[in-house]
Every structure is written in structure tokens, then in C-alpha cells.
Amino acid sequence: MMRWIWLSIALVAAVAGLLSFGDNYLLRLATTVAMYVTLAVAWNIVGGFTGYPSFATAAFFGLGAYASGIMLVNGVPLGVAWIGAGVVSTVFAAALGLAILHLRGHYFAIGSLVVADVLREVTNTWVSFTGGGMGLNVPLVGGAAAAQARFFLISMAILAVAATLTAIWLSRSRLGVALQCIEQNEDAAQVIGVDTRRAKVAAFAISSLFIGIAGAIYASWTTYIDPSDVYDVSLSVKPIIMALLGGVGSLAGPVIGAFVFLGLEELIWRNSLEFHAGILGLLVVALVLFLPGGLRDLKGRSVLTWVRDKMKGRTL
């Protein structure tokens, strides 16, 4: 408990500092990390708590972005559009969940991955509604550039906090116990009276609410979205990497992982613009091979002994 309180104080101080003194670059970075925290924490509800490897994050994100963007273009007020996008995403997730959550393992992962592609293609072809491949211009929020930057940081930060608080609440709730049972032994969970279908769909829906709103805020933030941008598969994979970095299934894991990932991403981007995606790929490979438990695996050992142990321990 104390850890969380200190962490919160530190974060609030950091955000306040940024708001007062940060330049646009730092503000952008902070907004991005808030978005990453939201996505990672939300993914963790389905992938970590429930144990279902979801690759649907991009689908919900893009759906939220377009839902909000289209609403804004049609004159809907900002707050309503953002919340509305969350609702759209949640309803879609519930329907999708009922359709594919009975699948296990690979089949579920693939099904969830493909949904984003389908949504992207539909968005591309439905030009009259969405602007198709030419993209959608999202109305500006208005105000000076600096004020806008601060506004979006606050918005994303609030979303990130809401997502994290929801995850914490969930882990202590009856639904959280149900998800934990499902993750460890789904058949046994049914036998002790858990309505597994309802629990899984609920987790999926809650997760997508935050992802959808993140997409909506993103759309207003960047003011221009197109299908291959907001439905990009990397939006599905990055939150997983963040959770892996910090520790899948834990509460703080995705949060820590989001920060670490952003740091790594900025480092790679700045040093190798050309090949940065490729380096990210290598990073992911290294992560899976050497740190399956996340950064906790590193605790308290010198890097050399740890590498040596890993090389020795690797057997089938």
C-alpha cells in the first residue's frame, strides 16, 4: 500500500512539474507514456488476469479513434464523443467476446488479431462515412499549442489513472477472483460455480473501454487519423511487450513496463531511425528468450552472472 502512495505522490509531482515547466517535447513524451500505461494496464486485464492472449488492442483503439473522430466531425461535443467512443468500443468488445472467447490459446489469439484487419479494411472501403484511405481530419480542440499540449497530457493521465485504479479494484473484486480461477484452471473454475463466459466477456469489455477512449483522445491529439495508422498491429503488440517487460498479470508490471518501453523506444528511435522497427524486433526476441518473467528476473544480480545463468539453464 505504501509503495502505491509514494508512487502516486511522485507521479503527481512529476505531472505538475511537467505542466508548469515542460517543453512541448517532454509534454508529448509524457502524454505518450500515459497512453502506453492505459493500453498496457487494459491489456493486462484480459491477457494477464484472465490468461487470454488478446491481440485485439489495435481493433478497439482504432474503433475508438474513428468513433470519436466521426462524432466530432458531426458536431458532437468533445467529452461526449470521447465517452461515446468508449461505449462503442465496449459494446463491440462484448459482442466480439461472445463470439470468440470460447476459443482457447492460439485460436483466440488469431481471431483477436484478425479483427483489427477486418475493421481496417471496412474503414478503408466505407469512404463516405470514414474518409477511407485518405484519412479523417479530426476537429481541433482549440487554444494555443502549449495549452493544447497540457490539455492532452492531463486527459491521458486521467485515463491512465482511471485504468490503473480499475485494475486494482478488479483484482480485489469477486470478478477478479473469477478471472484468476479461469486463468489457472478454466474447467475447475466452472465446476466451482464460476460463470466463465460472463466473467471473460466482462473483462474483455472493461479492457476495451479504456483502449477505446485512449484511441479517441489520440485522434483528437493528432488531429488526423487513417486506417493503417490506428489499426496498426503494433498497437496490439506493444502493450503485450510492455506487460512482459514489467511482469504479466501483476498490477504494477504493465505500468513499469510502459515507462521502460517508452524509454527504450525513444532510445532506439533517436539512434537508428531507419531500422528502428527491426531493432524493436530484436528487443522483443531478447525479451522472450532472456526475461520471460519480466524485469523482476533481473533483481539483485550482476548482469554477467545473470547472463551466464541463463545460458546454462536453457534446455528443452
Next chain:
Amino acid sequence: MTPLLTLTNVSRRFGGLLALDGVSLSLTEGEVIGLIGPNGAGKTTFVNVVTGVLKPTSGSIVFRGKRIDGLRPDLVARAGVARTFQVVQPFPRMTVRENVAAAALFAGGVATRTEAVAAADSHLEFCGLAREADKLAGSLSLAGRKRLELAKSLAAKPKLLMLDEVNAGLNASEIDDALRLIAAIAAQGITVLLIEHLMKVVSSSCSRLAVLHQGRLIADGPTQHIMQDEAVIEAYLGRRYAEAQKGAGI
């Protein structure tokens, strides 16, 4: 007395195989009945069909006046039917207490987590697992895990408890402990269906035996009668043994 559980002409087919063939059986409350039969007779299919893991191909199953055939397993569990698995199925990374509390929270109808934990502790006490309460379920011995299964099913507040080969893999003294526990459970008024293929176990615990053979119920009656029934002996031990027994005047 109205029966607790009634199966009427229940069959279950898997492709070409008829795992259950027109089984009709009635259980009254408070009974301890053994369901026996050679391996492959359909005993586990029986449990799976009653608990909703499988749907019967035909026939009906009525529990406490309501039809339960085809219901989802979690609904059957909440209606008051609990079962243990032949191959134990714990939640390995949760503690023993958390395992039982989970069962209390869902099938057992307990409202809050604190109440569930308290209920769990009493069930653990009853099953002799109080000292292991904080251990991870995956770290228990086989006998411990079997008792955990039992504690979990009790936490589900069942009216009917079906134990599937609960003694498999246990040594003689562990079996005795298990039987004592089962007797204590029955004494609380819970109806127990014991699935076994060890005759020794059922003869001491069960007042009534039902015998399955190749999916069909070939005998159903008081334990002593069944154990001497020719058809049963033949099914279990073969024709020549049966004839030898007859010849020896047993």
C-alpha cells in the same frame, strides 16, 4: 420421500461408442451409494453428464424437482451438485485457503471475500488441511490435493457430492483416512455417490451399489446382494472366476 436425483433412460453417444446406454437411476437424500464397474464402463461419463460437462444424447436428469440435463456446469454446481475429479484439478498458484474460498464464493453462494475465507477455514479444518492453508495448492502431496478437492466441493454447499475415484493413487492408510472423512461428510446429511473400482472401499462405506458395465446399469441394490450377484462378478472378474466361486459354494 421424493428422490434427490433421478436419471431416466440417459444415454450418451460419442460417435460410434455408446458410453452410457439407457441408464435409469434414482438417489434418495442421505444415501451413500457406490457406482462401480470395470474401467471404461462409463462411470466418469456418468458424472460428466450429471454435472453438465457433457450433454446427454437422450434421456432426462432431474435434481430436486428441476431438470438439469444440458445445463452449464457452473449452474449445476450452484444448484447443489458437486464433484471431484479423478485427476485432481486445483488452482495451482493459489493457496489452499484461496482455493476453497473461491468455491465458497461462487457455488457456495457466500457474499463477500471475508466470509468466504472464514467458510474456507472451517472446511479446511473439517478436512484436516488447516495446517496447509497457506501453502500453494500445487505444492501439496497427492493425498493433500485429493483432500483439497474434497474441501472445495464441500465449500460449494452441495446436496449431492460425487467423488470420482477419490482413492486412486493413495496408500492403505491414506485410503482409511479418506473413508473416515467421507463418512463424516455423509453424517452431515450430504448425499454421496462414490465412484470406485476398488471393491474393498465400497463394501465398507456404501449401503447401496449400482453397477455399470459397458454403459449399461446391470445391477442396483443393497451392497451385500450386489457383491454376490453373478452378473456383477462376471463383469468384473470374468466368467471362469464366477464359475469357480459358484463351485466353491461362495
Next chain:
Amino acid sequence: MLWLQVLVNGLALGGLYACIAAGFSLVWGVLNIINILHGSLIVLGGYLAFFAHQYLGLNPFLFAPFAGALMFVLGFAIQRAMINPVMMQPVLMTLVLTFGLNLFLDNLMLAGFKADYRKINLQPPLGVLEFGDIILSVDRVYAAAVGLALVGALWLLLRFTQLGRAIVAVRMDREAAALMGIDIRFTYAVAFGLGTMMAGSAGALLAAIFPISPVSSGGYLGKAFVICVLGGLGSIPGVVLGGFALGVIEAFGALALGPENAITISFLLLIALLIVRPTGLLGRRGFN
């Protein structure tokens, strides 16, 4: 007669599609790994054929098995070095691993070969066959023939060689296979190598007909998925059936809804299949 032409077009690609998916199905069925890298491996095979043609004048249809052989070595090495350690880990880990490898290879190819599409232009061009009103491209016929031959060879290997039976055994029961003296790690590596080999050969054949670029790797992966789910995992006949089925579905889908929607159709089909019948038309456990 338009529908007949469309049907023929679809069937003509079936053999090639079967080759695209066979390796993917083998790896999924035997190692229980969804190899996200598969599409990029296909593209790599395509590049091998392209450069073999450009600099050595080698005919891609004849070169395809050799491209496969080269790729086999690569696949074997990748499996031994990187995939073996995570074999027993959850689905999530293996998916993320192959995703990372795919990202790396894709971008390596992008950096090396650029995103421009390359096409092998055979001189003299192969032309077409005509059967009344129906036109059939000769290059597609060759590709289908070689593709099916390779798939057939794989089936024979799995069915009748000791190595092949070892692969099947490992899939059915890893521990029992080990107790029988089968070297599990080696077998897994060979299986993955075979999967890569099929991908490389398929790529070589594809390069002869279609323009290739690292950008298209995702599309090929998607096709492999759909074919496996359509035809059912774990059998070569299933892959062949799925390949022909997809070819025909795509052809008619393009006719009905326009070629730009062909991909969407196959993905919608995939989702529908996953919901209704994930085991596909011929699926069963194990790999025969």
C-alpha cells in the same frame, strides 16, 4: 462462361496456395507454434529466386526446391537457437517471439532490398493456354504443378520415412517419443526447417508470377492462416483442400465485391470459421 473462368483462375492458384500453407501447418501442428515469421520467409524465398534469376539466369520454377533447401538450413538454425528454449512456454510467449523475429526480418529486407516491388520477367514470356473460351496462364500452371509436387513430397516424407514418422510421433506424444529414443530437439528443428523450406519454395514460385516486396509478407501469412483453418490443422490433404478452397473463394469474392475486398473476405471467413468450426473441413489432432 465468366464464372467458369473465375473458377479456373481460383483453382489454378490452389496448388501454389497449398504450398504456401503446408509449412505453416506443419509447424503449427507439430511444434504448436504459430509462426508469424512465415510470411517473411516466403518473401525471402521470393528474393532468393529473384536474384538467382537476375544474376545466374536460373529458372524460378526449377530453382524453387533449391531455394527451399537453403531456407531449410536457416529454419533449422533459427529453431535450434531461438525457438527451442521457449517451446514449453505459453502461447503468448511463442507468438511474441515469432512476431519479434518477423519484425526483424521484415525490416532487414526492407533496409536491404527496399520496399519496391520486384518481379521476375521470364524471357521469353510463358504465355497462356487456351481451352475454348477459358484462358490459363502457363506460369500459374507451372507454379501449381511444382507447388503440389513439393507438398506431395512432404506428405511422402512424413508418411514413409523414419524421420517423418519421428516428427509425427513427437507431435502425438512428446514424452513417449523421447522414451523411444527420438531426439526431440533435433526433430523439432527438422520440422521447423521443413516448414521454412516449404515457405521458401512457395516464395520462389510466387516470385515467378507476382511482384514481391517485404510489404506483402503479412498478406501471405494471412492466407496461410485461413488455409489452415479452412482445411483443418494437422493434415496435408487438409492443406491442399484449403488451398484450393481459398483460391476459389478469393476468385469469386473478387468478382462479386471487387479485388480490393478479397483480403477482407478471407479474414471475415476466418473469423466465421473460428466461431463455428475451428477444426476446419478435415481437421483432426496430430499430424499425419
